[in-house]
Amino acid sequence: MTPTIPTPPRRSFGMNSGSDNVFRNIIIGLSSLVLVATVLYGFVLIVGGLPAFQREGIGFLFGLNWDPGKGIYQALPFIAGTFFTAFGALLLAVPLSVAAALFISEYAPRWLAGPVGSAIELLAAIPSVVYGLWGIFVLIPAVRVFQVWFVSVTGVPWPPTGTGLMSAVLILAVMVIPFICAISRDVITLVPNDQREAAYALGATKWEVIRFGILPYARAGILGGVILGLGRAIGETLAVTMVIGNANVIASTPFSSTATMSSIIASNFGEANETLRPALIAIGFMLLVFSVIVNVIARIVITRLTPVGTR
Amino acid sequence: MTRTDTMTKSISSGLTRTVSPARRAQNSIMFGLVALGTVIVLIPLALILFQVVYNGLRSINLDFFIKSERDMSMITGGGGVLNAIVGTLLMVAVALVIGLVVGIATGIFLSEYREHPLVGVVRVMSDVLTGIPAIVVGLVIYGLMITTKLPGYSGLAGGVALGLIMIPIIVRATEEVLKLVPTSIREAGLALGLPRWKVTMQIVLPAASTGIITGAILGVARVSGEAAPLLFTSFGNPDLATNLLQPMAALPSAVYSLAFKALTPAQNEQAWAGALVLLTIILISNILARFFSRPRSYRAPKANTAKT
Amino acid sequence: MKKILLAGLVLAAGAVSAQSVTSILGSGASAPFPLYTEMFNSYATLTGVKVNYASKGSGGGRADIIARNVEFAGSDAFMTDTELKSAPGAIVHVPMALVAVVPTYNIPGVTTQLKFTGQLLASIYLGDIKKWNDPAIVALNKTAKLPDLAIAPVYRSDSSGTTAIFVDFLSKVSSDWASKVSKGPQGSVKWPVGTGGPQNAGVVGLVRQTPGGIGYAEVTYAKANKLQYGLIRNATGKFVDGGDLNEIAAASDAQSLPDDTRTSITNASIGYPISGFTWILVYKDQKYGTRTKDQAKAMVALLRWMLTDGQKLNNKLDYGQIDGSALKKAQKNVESITFGGEKL
Numbered sequence: 002m003t004p005t006i007p008t009p010p011r012r013s014f015g016m017n018s019g020s021d022n023v024f025r026n027i028i029i030g031l032s033s034l035v036l037v038a039t040v041l042y043g044f045v046l047i048v049g050g051l052p053a054f055q056r057e058g059i060g061f062l063f064g065l066n067w068d069p070g071k072g073i074y075q076a077l078p079f080i081a082g083t084f085f086t087a088f089g090a091l092l093l094a095v096p097l098s099v100a101a102a103l104f105i106s107e108y109a110p111r112w113l114a115g116p117v118g119s120a121i122e123l124l125a126a127i128p129s130v131v132y133g134l135w136g137i138f139v140l141i142p143a144v145r146v147f148q149v150w151f152v153s154v155t156g157v158p159w160p161p162t163g164t165g166l167m168s169a170v171l172i173l174a175v176m177v178i179p180f181i182c183a184i185s186r187d188v189i190t191l192v193p194n195d196q197r198e199a200a201y202a203l204g205a206t207k208w209e210v211i212r213f214g215i216l217p218y219a220r221a222g223i224l225g226g227v228i229l230g231l232g233r234a235i236g237e238t239l240a241v242t243m244v245i246g247n248a249n250v251i252a253s254t255p256f257s258s259t260a261t262m263s264s265i266i267a268s269n270f271g272e273a274n275e276t277l278r279p280a281l282i283a284i285g286f287m288l289l290v291f292s293v294i295v296n297v298i299a300r301i302v303i304t305r306l307t308p309v310g311t312r
Numbered sequence: 313m314t315r316t317d318t319m320t321k322s323i324s325s326g327l328t329r330t331v332s333p334a335r336r337a338q339n340s341i342m343f344g345l346v347a348l349g350t351v352i353v354l355i356p357l358a359l360i361l362f363q364v365v366y367n368g369l370r371s372i373n374l375d376f377f378i379k380s381e382r383d384m385s386m387i388t389g390g391g392g393v394l395n396a397i398v399g400t401l402l403m404v405a406v407a408l409v410i411g412l413v414v415g416i417a418t419g420i421f422l423s424e425y426r427e428h429p430l431v432g433v434v435r436v437m438s439d440v441l442t443g444i445p446a447i448v449v450g451l452v453i454y455g456l457m458i459t460t461k462l463p464g465y466s467g468l469a470g471g472v473a474l475g476l477i478m479i480p481i482i483v484r485a486t487e488e489v490l491k492l493v494p495t496s497i498r499e500a501g502l503a504l505g506l507p508r509w510k511v512t513m514q515i516v517l518p519a520a521s522t523g524i525i526t527g528a529i530l531g532v533a534r535v536s537g538e539a540a541p542l543l544f545t546s547f548g549n550p551d552l553a554t555n556l557l558q559p560m561a562a563l564p565s566a567v568y569s570l571a572f573k574a575l576t577p578a579q580n581e582q583a584w585a586g587a588l589v590l591l592t593i594i595l596i597s598n599i600l601a602r603f604f605s606r607p608r609s610y611r612a613p614k615a616n617t618a619k620t
Numbered sequence: 621m622k623k624i625l626l627a628g629l630v631l632a633a634g635a636v637s638a639q640s641v642t643s644i645l646g647s648g649a650s651a652p653f654p655l656y657t658e659m660f661n662s663y664a665t666l667t668g669v670k671v672n673y674a675s676k677g678s679g680g681g682r683a684d685i686i687a688r689n690v691e692f693a694g695s696d697a698f699m700t701d702t703e704l705k706s707a708p709g710a711i712v713h714v715p716m717a718l719v720a721v722v723p724t725y726n727i728p729g730v731t732t733q734l735k736f737t738g739q740l741l742a743s744i745y746l747g748d749i750k751k752w753n754d755p756a757i758v759a760l761n762k763t764a765k766l767p768d769l770a771i772a773p774v775y776r777s778d779s780s781g782t783t784a785i786f787v788d789f790l791s792k793v794s795s796d797w798a799s800k801v802s803k804g805p806q807g808s809v810k811w812p813v814g815t816g817g818p819q820n821a822g823v824v825g826l827v828r829q830t831p832g833g834i835g836y837a838e839v840t841y842a843k844a845n846k847l848q849y850g851l852i853r854n855a856t857g858k859f860v861d862g863g864d865l866n867e868i869a870a871a872s873d874a875q876s877l878p879d880d881t882r883t884s885i886t887n888a889s890i891g892y893p894i895s896g897f898t899w900i901l902v903y904k905d906q907k908y909g910t911r912t913k914d915q916a917k918a919m920v921a922l923l924r925w926m927l928t929d930g931q932k933l934n935n936k937l938d939y940g941q942i943d944g945s946a947l948k949k950a951q952k953n954v955e956s957i958t959f960g961g962e963k964l
Contacts, residue, residue: 024509028425031417032434035483038476039437042444045455069779069808100349108346117354119598124357126530126594128537130564131587134571135360138580141829152770158750162772162830164815175356182353206331206339229443236445238540243572247777247816258815263447263540268818270451270544272680272778275706277808285451289444296443297436382661382670386654386844386937461909464689465645547647551670559645559672573675573821575654576844577828 042289050283061283067249074280078251082261085166085252087234090173095227098178102185107211118186125179133243136172141244144168148256159256164246167255172240177230184226188219225303232295238263262288368588371581382550389578393586395552396566399467403562404536406471411478411531416524419486424512441480449473450541458545467560470546474535481534485527489520526605533597537590539564563590641918647674648681648694650819651719651782651838652898655937659930669918677819679779679806685901688909691919693901696781697806698882710904712953713881714923715897718872718940720862721786722849724842725834726827727752729767734850735760735859738793744834745773746800747813774826774835777816783807785896786836789886839863840938854893867892868940877946907960916959923954
C-alpha cells in the first residue's frame with residue numbers, strides 16, 4: 002500500500018493508489034450499467050416495435066382502427082385511453098390530495114397528523130393488484146349502482162356495466178392520491194416558518210396564511226409531485242386492466258369500456274402472435290417515451306421553479 | 313413548530329376581533345373544504361384497508377401457506393400459494409442482489425466521484441429509470457431474456473426485471489445518505505493514510521448503512537408487490553419450484569389471476585387472502601424502514617449542520 | 621425455509637445431472653384448462669412428472685409454440701396454413717377433448733334456461749338488441765320473466781380459441797354478423813360492443829359480477845360458477861343443451877375428420893352447434909434447441925396417457941371424449957412424433 006501524502010483531502014483525486022484505481026473502475030463499470038440499461042430499454046423496444054411503425058406509418062399514432070383480425074394496428078384508442086384516465090384521475094386527485102396535505106401539515110393536531118400521514122404513506126406502497134382486486138369487488142358494483150341510477154334518471158343510453166372509463170379513472174385517482182398527498186405534505190412541511198409567521202403578523206387568517214404564505218412557496222414542489230403522479234397514472238397497469246373493460250376502441254361515453262396503453266399490453270402481449278407483438282412493443286416504446294418526458298418535466302419543474310427563499 | 317404555533321395562535325387570537333366577517337367566513341369555509349377533502353381521501357383508503365384485512369382473514373387458512381396452486385381444483389377447490397410465496401422470495405432475492413450491487417455502486421459513484429464527467433448523465437438516467445412503468449420493464453426483459461432463450465421463461469428473468477426496478481430506488485437512497493455523511497469523516501480517514509477505496513468502503517459506507525438498508529427495504533416492499541413485469545417473464549408455475557432457471561410463480565401474479573381469472577368463486581376468496589399477505593409484507597417493510605431511518609445513524613450530525 | 625432451499629438445491633442438481641425428466645412446460649387454451657388441470661394432477665401423482673400449463677389463451681399457446689418458448693401448446697383453434705408455415709418445424713395436432721361453448725348469463729330473477737338462436741346472439745353482440753325484455757328474446761322465451769335490464773355483452777380480451785369457435789358459428793348462421801364484424805381466422809375479433817375479460821375464467825367472472833351480463837364460455841366454467849347458460853337452436857331447429865355430452869359427440873360424429881384432425885364442427889347438421897375440438901400442438905420432430913431424447917420421450921408418454929387413461933376424466937368434467945376414428949387419428953399423430961427422425 003503506497004502511503005498517500007496528507008494534503009488537504011477535499012479533492013484527492015490525483016493520487017490514487019493502484020487499489021484505488023481498481024475500485025474506481027469497478028464503481029464506474031457498475032454505474033455505467035445504469036446507462037446501458039436505459040439505452041437498452043429504448044433499443045430493445047424500438048427494434049421490437051419497428052415492424053409495426055413501418056407497416057402502419059403515422060397511422061400508428063393517429064389512427065383509430067385496432068383490428069388484429071385484419072392485421073391493422075392503430076394505437077390512438079389506447080393513447081387516448083391513457084390520457085383520459087390519467088388526466089381524469091388527476092382532476093379528482095389533485096384538489097383532494099392538496100386538501101389532505103394541508104390538513105395534515107397545517108390544521109391537524111400532532112397526535113392526528115402523525116398517524117394520518119403514516120397511513121397515507123403506507124397506502125402509497127400498496128401494490129397495484131390489491132387496488133385492482135378492490136376495484137373488481139367493491140368499486141365496480143358501486144359504480145354500477147350509480148350508473149344504473151344515472152341512466153334511469155337522465156335517460157341517457159349509456160351502458161351501465163360498472164366496468165369502463167369511469168371505474169378506471171376512480172381507481173387511478175384512489176391510487177395517486179396517497180402519492181401526490183405524501184409529496185405535497187413534504188413540500189408544505191418544508192416551507193419555512195418565517196412565511197407563516199410573517200403572514201400571521203400581517204393579521205392574516207389561517208386560510209390567508211395558507212393562500213398567500215404557503216401555497217405560493219410550495220407551488221413548484223406540489224406541481225412537481227402532481228406531474229410525478231401523472232407519470233404514475235400513465236404507467237399504472239394491472240389495477241386499470243382489471244376495471245377498464247378492455248375494449249379496443251376509443252371510449253365514446255364516460256361509462257364505455259376502453260383500454261389504455263399499458264392495459265392493452267398487459268391483456269394482449271402474453272398471447273400475441275407475430276404481427277400483434279411488434280405493435281404492442283411499439284406501444285411500450287411510446288409508453289417509455291411518455292414516461293421519460295413526464296419525469297424529466299417534473300424534475301425541471303421541481304429544480305427550476307422552487308423559489309430560493311429564506312434558508 | 314410548537315413554539316411558532318403558540319406564538320401565532322396568540323397573535324391571531326389577538327387579532328380576531330379586527331378580522332372582517334367576510335374573511336372569517338372564508339376562513340371557515342376553506343377549513344370546511346380542506347377537512348371535507350381529507351375525509352373524502354380517507355374513506356376509500358380506509359375501506360381498502362378494512363376490506364383487505366376483513367375478507368383476507370375470513371379466507372386465510374393454514375393450507376393457504378403450505379399447499380400450492382397445483383392443489384387447487386375446479387372440483388374440490390382448496391390449495392394454496394406456497395409456490396407463489398417461495399417464488400416471490402427467490403425472485404425478490406435476485407432483484408435485491410442486482411439492486412444492491414448496481415445501486416450502491418452507482419450511489420457511491422454519484423456521491424464520491426462528483427468530478428467524473430459521467431456523473432450528470434448517470435444521475436439523470438437513474439431518475440429516468442425510476443419513472444419507467446413496470447410493464448415496460450417486463451417487455452424489455454421479454455426481448456432480452458425470453459425470445460433469446462437466455463434462459464427463456466424463468467424465475468431468473470422475473471428477478472432481473474424486478475432488479476431493474478429496484479436499482480434506481482437504491483441509487484437514490486445511497487446517494488442521499490452518502491451526501492449526509494460529513495466530509496470530516498472522509499478527511500479523517502484520508503489523513504490517516506487510508507486509500508480512498510478503504511475510506512469509502514470501511515468508513516463512509518458503514519456510516520451510511522442504515523440509510524441504505526432503509527432504501528433496500530423500501531425497494532423490496534415495492535418489487536414484492538409488482539406483478540406487471542412478471543406477466544411475460546416468469547410464466548408462473550403451479551408447483552413449488554426453486555430452480556431459478558425454471559418458470560416460477562409469484563404472489564402478486566397469483567392474486568391477479570385469482571381475482572381476475574378465477575376458475576371458481578372460491579378462488580376470489582383466496583385472492584383476498586393473498587392481498588392480505590401482500591399488505592402485511594408492505595406493512596412490516598414500512599415499519600422496519602421507519603425503524604432503520606430513525607435519526608440516530610450518524611455519529612457526528614453536528615459537524616454536518618455546521619458545514620453550511 | 622433452509623430445508624426448502626436445500627431441497628431446492630438437491631432438486632435443481634438432480635434436474636441437471638439425472639436422466640429422468642421431471643417437468644414439462646406448456647401454455648395455451650383456457651377452455652380445456654380445468655380438464656388439463658385434473659389430468660396433469662393425476663399424471664403427477666402417477667409418474668412424478670409435473671406438467672406446468674399456463675392458461676393464457678389459444679393464441680398465446682400458438683405464439684409460444686411457434687417461438688419454441690414452450691414444449692407443447694393447447695389450442696381450441698387449429699393452426700392455419702400461414703401459422704404452420706411460420707413455425708420453424710412441422711407441428712402435429714393431437715385432439716384431446718371436445719368443448720362446448722355456451723352463452724352464459726346473469727339475469728336476476730330468471731331461473732328458466734333461456735333459448736337462443738345464432739341470429740339472436742349475433743344481434744346481442746352487434747349491439748342491436750340492448751335489453752333483456754327485447755321482443756326478439758321474449759318471442760323465444762315466452763315463459764321466462766325477462767326484466768327491463770340492459771344487456772352487458774362480455775367477450776374475450778385475448779386471442780382465443782373459444783372466441784374462434786363462437787364467432788365461427790355466428791358467421792355461419794348470421795349474414796349480418798359475417799358482413800359487419802371483422803373476424804380474424806383465429807379468434808381475434810373487433811367487437812362492436814361490450815366488455816373484455818381475460819380467458820374463459822375472466823369472461824365468466826365478469827358475467828357473474830354483472831347483473832344483465834352475457835358471455836360465452838366453455839360449459840364447465842359456467843357450471844363451476846353456478847351460472848345459468850342457454851340452449852342453442854341447431855341446424856335441425858332443435859334447442860340443444862351444451863352440457864349434454866351426447867349432443868357434443870353427435871356434432872363431432874357428423875363431420876368427417878381429416879388425417880391431421882384440423883377441422884371445425886360448428887353448426888353441424890345435428891348435435892350441439894357451438895362445439896369444437898381442442899388440440900395439443902407439438903413439434904413433429906422433437907430434436908431442436910437443447911431438447912434431449914428423454915424430454916421427447918416424456919412428451920410422447922404424456923400424450924399417450926392423455927389419449928388413453930386421461931380420457932376417462934373428460935366426461936367427469938363435462939368435456940366430450942375423443943373416441944372412435946378421431947382417437948385412432950389422434951394416436952397415429954402421436955406415434956408420428958420423432959426425435960432426429962427416430963421413432964419414439
